[in-house]
Amino acid sequence: MSDKVIIKNLNKSFPGNNGQLRVLSDINLSIQEGQIVSVIGGSGCGKSTLLRILAGLDTDYQGEVLFDGKPVTKPTREKGIIFQDHRLLPWLTAEENIRFSLPGDVPDKNALIQHYLDLVGLAGFEKTYPKQLSGGMAQRVAVARALANKPKILLLDEPFGALDAITKISMQDELLSIWDKEPITMVLVTHDIDEAIYLGHRVVVMTPRPGRIKGIYDVELNIPKSRTGLDFIKIKEVVFQEFFGASGSPFIYNI
Amino acid sequence: MKFFKNKTLRFWLISLILPLALLGAWKGADLLGMLKPYTMPKPESVIDTAVELAAAGKLHVHVLSSILLVLKGFLLALAAGLILGVLIGLSKRIEAFFELTVQIFKPIPPIAWIPLAILWLGIEDKSKLYIIFLGALFPILLNVISGIKNIDRKYFELAKVYEVPGMKLIFRVVLPGALPEIMTGIRVGLGNAWVCVVAAEMIASVTGVGYLLTYGRSLSRPDMVILAMLLIGIIGKVMDDGLKFVSKMLTKWNNGEEALVR
Ligand SMILES: Nc1ncnc2c1ncn2[C@@H]1O[C@H](COP(=O)(O)OP(=O)(O)OP(=O)(O)O)[C@@H](O)[C@H]1O
């Protein structure tokens, strides 16, 4: 498979109170087409910054970031991004929000919008305003909006971070079933180890100050994926050790 | 629902108390013989004057001519305020270009323009339109600008991600995002426009409620003056109510009460 994204020697600083604040340090990462890569790390380690650079929302960095072999210089519809907040326009209904994101020359917009609202299980909520939707429903509209634009890569910034455990699990499964139908390359930023392992084909572990990649782990889980199987537990322990050191994992086996 | 209805009804009933009390005091003073017709008429004579003017077909002419003038000036100000406001709100350079001028012209009361307006534009409608226009322009313009500036930047970022073209950005993000503040500006603007038309008509005019007021003064007829004042107040309130309703309709998405899932 070919590399969809290549990140080479990426460094990023923000101007801080006393000089430059190094946020990303020497990031190297390649992402293959059709792969789901989870990026996990503590708060402030530069995950969102990395994602914004990939999306083209921040172009002030050193190093190389290639998408389809070309440098990323600005945001495009090809690079779908799902923000941590759903970022629906509050004055537009679910349907209008998706329509807003579509280019002018898409044929049969109504059918397209309906298709993606159905896909995320929101048939019947076309005319609903964001305020009238629950957090999980709004986030699903955001997913539908991103998918309707047929992105070549989907960048997700803690998309389910604010959801309750049950909604979160069903959204994760929904995302996987969408991927099964159409294997889009995805980069998923999360601070939830279970989510990273469950959704990712690879898990990138980052550490803060400055943000760097500490390790990359391949996840080879059986399909259908399991959240409680032995494989899952094994990988989880490896990732845990990466964070907390080899001595005494705080993890309790319950099988 | 029933509770809500009762609450509105109660609100209305309470709000009627003071006007009725004032009216009662007025009538009471009349019954006690405290009123002199040439300084303060009795309440009925104001009504009589209204009926008399209406029967002569003059009342609606005055009212309509003022309202029409206000609407014209207000709509011109609305168009100018929206276009200029969007440009200034979206571009730092255009903002810099207008900043100082707007700051200096803003504190000048529109009525202060009357002498020049009459010199330049004559005593006909044009000069009055100009005053009304100025009165409505600034509140609208300033609210459009601040409304746009208060839109969360994240929506502009979103528009970038989806490569939304300029016009679509204006109509789908900028104007709706600034709408609550724009509506405030519009209400203040229309209120100002109404004040301005009365002031302009009092100075040079042959119709309108402002004219009715000066006419009443020149005839030493306080009943006519009071009638004109009441008309100004009532029409102003009704126009504002209309805008309040429009505003509510346009910002339905923001109404807390309807935030129920189907
Ligand atoms: N616009 C900015 N200006 C200055 N510093 C910034 C800016 N954005 C982020 N930072 C800094 O960069 C660092 C990384 O921020 P980032 O948002 O990428 O973290 P994160 O890993 O996404 O954290 P979280 O899990 O809390 O979302 C933080 O220390 C933050 O203070």
Ligand SMILES: [Mg+2]
């Ligand atoms: Mg973040």
